Amino acid sequence: MSERHGMVERRGLSLWITHSLMIAGVLVIFFPIWLAFVASTVTQAEIVSPPMPVWPGDQFLANYTAALFAGVNVPVATMLWNSLIMAVGIAVGKIMISLLSAFAIVYFRFPGRTTFFWMIFLTLMLPVEVRIVPTFEVVAGFGMLNSYSGLIFPLIASATATFLFRQFFMTIPDELAEAARVDGARPMQFFRDVVVPMSRTNIAALFVILFIYGWNQYLWPLLITTDPEMNTIVMGIKQMFPSGDDVADWPVIMATSILAMIPPVLVVVSMQKLFIRGLVDSEK
């Protein structure tokens, strides 16, 4: 943010009030995460006799070890691995097919170009939640239940990334393509040496957004991973709750919740600038 000075009042009491309101807001917003963290560091006994403590206990290592290597249905380490493959697979897959199709649409004139463009455009409109039953049948028909390809492919059928790249490619100066043609460069050389390097920032920003999108999926993995070994962490947490009247293993469940949010939070916070840029670009 740029420094903005001026005569608009921002000092003394008023500044102090602003800071304290801001801190209060941050505390309220953070409270659920804090409480989950505390619950992941105490014993089950401390949680089931409310009120639970509000400061962390000494069971951090015990609970996180239990979650990662034993879990409830399956070790959480396995679920983390599945989530990682799904999130990276969706992000990389979407970026690759979109770069290629956007390049084709922008830099070529070929039969059916407009039709394909509108076909891709239409997929913007329908979230997977709306077509779950038939999509499930397709995936089951291919024998892709409980597989990484079943987790990944249906979710890369969307057009946001293609549109973003198309818009960006339109801003690449024509002189560059002209020069490439004069030099006798083949289209794919131009793609590799000019288009992809110039799109670096956009690719990175999109990766952040798509990674979080993939990591946070819930309904789709819930439907197609019936084998606990294939569960992703975000959908696996709910599966850790016992059915009926048994008491949930709260410390392990809350440790799993914390583990489930660490990768996307790290990505967002460490790549904040790219993330905000990706957000603004992909939504507008």
Add this chain to the structure above:
Amino acid sequence: MEKRVTFRGWALPLLLIAPQVAISIVFFFYPAAQAIWQSLFIPDPFGLSTQFVGLGNFEFLLSDKFYRASFGTTAIFSILVTLCSMVPALFLAVLADRLIKGSGIYRTLLIWPYAVAPAVAGVLWMFMFNTRVGVVSWYLGQFGYDWNHVLNDAEAMGLVVVASAWGRISYNFLFFLAALQSVPRSVIEAAAIDGARFWKRFFTIVLPLLSPTAFFLLVVNVVYAFFETFGVIHTITAGGPQQATTILVYKVFADGFVGQDLGSSSAQSVILLVVVGLLTVVQFKYVEKRVHY
């Protein structure tokens, strides 16, 4: 908008576009067509054959009191989620905008919840309000308020609304802050010279300038509440008590996968398709308008 300089050939571009077109056909167009087709049939109770009923599934749905109730539930849910995520976000963004130093730190802290999956947010809030071990429900009990979202419709709705809105506050905050920071300083200072105090300036100058952003966020948040809150509802209430928190997307799942009523579930998908279409048109109309400013 077209490029002047293009490459020759048509085999290569077709090859380049093939992966995306293939995936769209297999996982998007075919299932969408299936949904429309299946919505015209009802399976017999044993699932052995299906019978063509035309628009019968739609007629049945629109006269079904549970489905109509689900429309109402979705409307209330979306309005509340949108309000509960936009108002606090605007408030925080106005505060952050007033600070020259430190607003970066607050922003870093406030974007955390955006990264938390709706389903995980659901687990966190369900834990706080759990009827047996929840801290918040325990303190409410100390004040004599008996919290039970498992039985009480309004409390269940309140909880899924707050849990859904929570992560969206981050998202809205980022957009509001960006919009506030692009309000020209000269305008604000001119008003300050004329003696307008902070709140007066806010309501007469800043808020109108924010309205394009606010409208954009309104549409985006409604879309979010419609389609991306499944995880929150599934983890906290599973649509209950009775059907008090069964929003439309949840009902597609509940009827299609739990109730195995494919005809009805497909018809519901088709209705949602129309809803998405309308929302998209609204969104694009708006985007176009913005471009012409």
